[in-house]
Amino acid sequence: MKDDQKNFILFAVIAALILFGWPVLQNKFFPAANPPVTKIVEGKAQVVPNPSADPAADAPSAVRDRTLVLRETPRVRIDTPTVSGSINLKGARIDDLILKTYKETIAKDSKPIRLLSPSGSPDAYFAGFGWRDDGLKPPAPDTVWKATGDVLSPGKPVTLDAANAQGQRFRIELSVDDGYMFTIRQTVANAGAAPVPVATYGLVNRNGVFKEPDTWTVQVGPMSAHNGGADYGTNFSDVDEAAQKFSTTGGWLGFTDKYWLTAIVPDQAVPFDGQFRAGANKAYQADYSVTPRLLAPGKALTQTSRFFAGAKEVRLLDRYTDKEGIAFFDHGIDWGWFRIVEKPIFYYLDWLFRMVGNFGVAIILLTFTIRGIMFPIAQKQFKSMAAMKTLQPKMKALQERYKDDKPRQQQEIMQLYKTEKVNPLAGCLPTLLQIPIFYALYKVLLLTIEMRHQPFVAWIKDLSAPDPATILNLFGYLPFTPPHFLAIGIVPVLLGISMYFQFKLNPAPMDDTQKQIFAIMPWVLMFVMAPFAVGLQVYWITSNCLTILQQRVLYARHPGMKEATAK
Structure with a gap:
């Protein structure tokens, strides 16, 4: 009786630790999936507003104030296949940018993501370029530059022109590619009587921190690449305490959240000093400057930098790194330690998506591929499981015989095990091999913008978000929202059912407590997995179904094994 009570208490403690301890670990190491893009109301999917998708969300007051600010200064329009906006001729700033191909929500009339906004408007976010005043007397921040054109687009650069009273003329030639990269060529022509020091700078300035939290898994906030690596260790609170500085040759710096990045990229062959610093009213700035060079009278000096403002598309960031030589620009996506597994999985999954046109189907095909590769190992696993089942009566007899002598038992x-040539750990190998794959898929769904707002079937409109079809409020027919840990959808329930049947294939534990734990484990894991992305659950359900199918295939090929297991 005492043993039963101890087993029950142990079982209750373990179940409580899993149910209530897991959310703590999840918030630190496994951030929840993206917020659902739809909610189920009376059985029908409705689009959920998602202003947090926009770093400068279009609240009514923000639209009014921003429009007013934009009208206050002369501007050059930006128009490319991917972005639209304008350049502020007052101060030569890129401070108005909309991402044409990305929307805040999945609604057809949803507004596109606005990434940059001018100073003086709520959530200001802009980039600027100029020269240090080390005796050069460059144009002031309120200088209104003259432009050679009224539209900046790929293949059609625009040059801004200004001068000072000492005889120096300043030009900023701006060009843009078909992605999100601007090239800035800053030229000083010295028509004065004396040499002048010339040192360019670039900056990105934003008001406030990002709406998404900075976590162990996803870098959100200040980010840079310098001295041979990417720096994910700086956050806004560090900048609040003191300016974060570095010196390097090659690299970049800016601000990142899960999907969007702004980055100033100095000439990769020129040493520069970079820093993050905080200003008044929660303003933050990333800036760089190069060492001054003395420019003789009658000479001109051109220095080139680049500015990225847009979506962190994997292929695009790789292109800027591999083909255009920007050091560690592909690290703008925080792949982490598992990038060696994550990036191949992304590329293969993306290739499958381009073949079939549906990311959910692509995830299923990915699962088939992985399980096919691991089929020989799975065969050994099932043989080991069957052998363990065959040995259970003998093991039970040994436990009874030596129940008072645990070491002898x-x-x-x-x-x-040695006599019967059975390895009790052989069945764990496929599971262990799938852990890095499972985690890699988790990071791919969490980080890559290619997975954002990708539908599957029926009510599942975003594979990177949890299942919105919650059962406890009868799919929205009951007027209440279940607590987060009880928001169980249809897909998590299917996951629990598939795990239940898979667990039935495993040898039954000898210990009663273990039996109770294994009996409830599928349903506990159902709650644990519910907040994760539906795409991850689709992978797991498919994997469980294939495991059950492999067991049937194995028994069909080895009928003696099934008979031995039955006995």
Whole structure:
């Protein structure tokens, strides 16, 4: 009786630790999936507003104030296949940018993501370029530059022109590619009587921190690449305490959240000093400057930098790194330690998507591929499981015989394994091999913008978000929202069912407590997995179904194994 009570208490403690301890670990190491893009109301999917998708969300007051600010200064329009906006001729700033191909929500009439906004408007976010005043007397921040054109587009650069009273003329030639990269060529022509020091700078300035939290898994906030690596260790609170500085040759710096990045990129062959610093009213700035060079009278000096403002598309960031030589620009996506597994999985999954046109189907095909590769290992696993089932009566007899002598009991059981040539750990190998794959898929769904707002079937409009079809409020027919840990959708339930049948294939534990734990584990994991992306659950359900199918195939090929297991 005492043993039963101890087993029950142990079982209750373990179940409580899993149910209530997991959310703590999840918030630190496994951030929840993206917020659902739809909610189910009376059985029908409705689009959920998602202003947090926009770093400068279009609240009514923000639209009014921003429009007013934009009208206050002369501007050059930006128009490319991917972005639209304008350049502020007052101060030569890129401070108005909309991402044409990305929307805040999945609604047809949803507004596109606005990434940059001018100073003086709520959520200001802009880039500027100029020269240090080390005796050069460059144009002031309120200088209104003259432009050679009224539209900046790929293949059609625009040059801004200004001068000072000492005889120096300043030009900023702006060009843009078909992605999100601007090239800035800053030229000083010295028509004065004396040499002048010339040192360019670039900056990105934003008001406030990002709406998404900075976590162990996803870098959100200040980010840079310098001195041979990417720096994910700086956050806004560090900048609040003191300016974060570095010196390097090659690299970049800016601000990132999950999907969007702004980055100033100095000439990769020129040493520069970079820093993050905080200003008044929660303003933050990333800036760089180069060492001054003395410019003789009658000479001109051109220095080139670049500015990225847009979506962190994997292929695009790789292109800027591999083909255009920007050091570690592909690290703008925080792949982490598993990038060696994550990036191949992304590229293969993206290739499958381009073949079939549906990311959910692509995830299923990915699962088939992985399980096919691991089929020989899975065969050994099932053989080991069947052998363990065959040994259970003998193991039970040994446990009864030596129940008062635990060391002897373990010794005899190990001898039994050796005699019967059974490895009790052989069945764990496929599971262990799938852990890095499972985690890699988790990061791919969490980080890559290619997965954002990708539908699957029926009510599943975003594979990177949890299942919105919650059962406890009868799919929205009951007027209440279940607590987060009880928001169980249809897909998590299917996951629990598939896990239940898969667990039935495993050898039954000898210990009663273990039996109770294994009996409830599928349903506990159902709650644990519910907040994760539906795409991850689709992978797991498919994997479980294939495991059950492989067991049937194995029994069909080895009928003696099934008979032995039955006995």
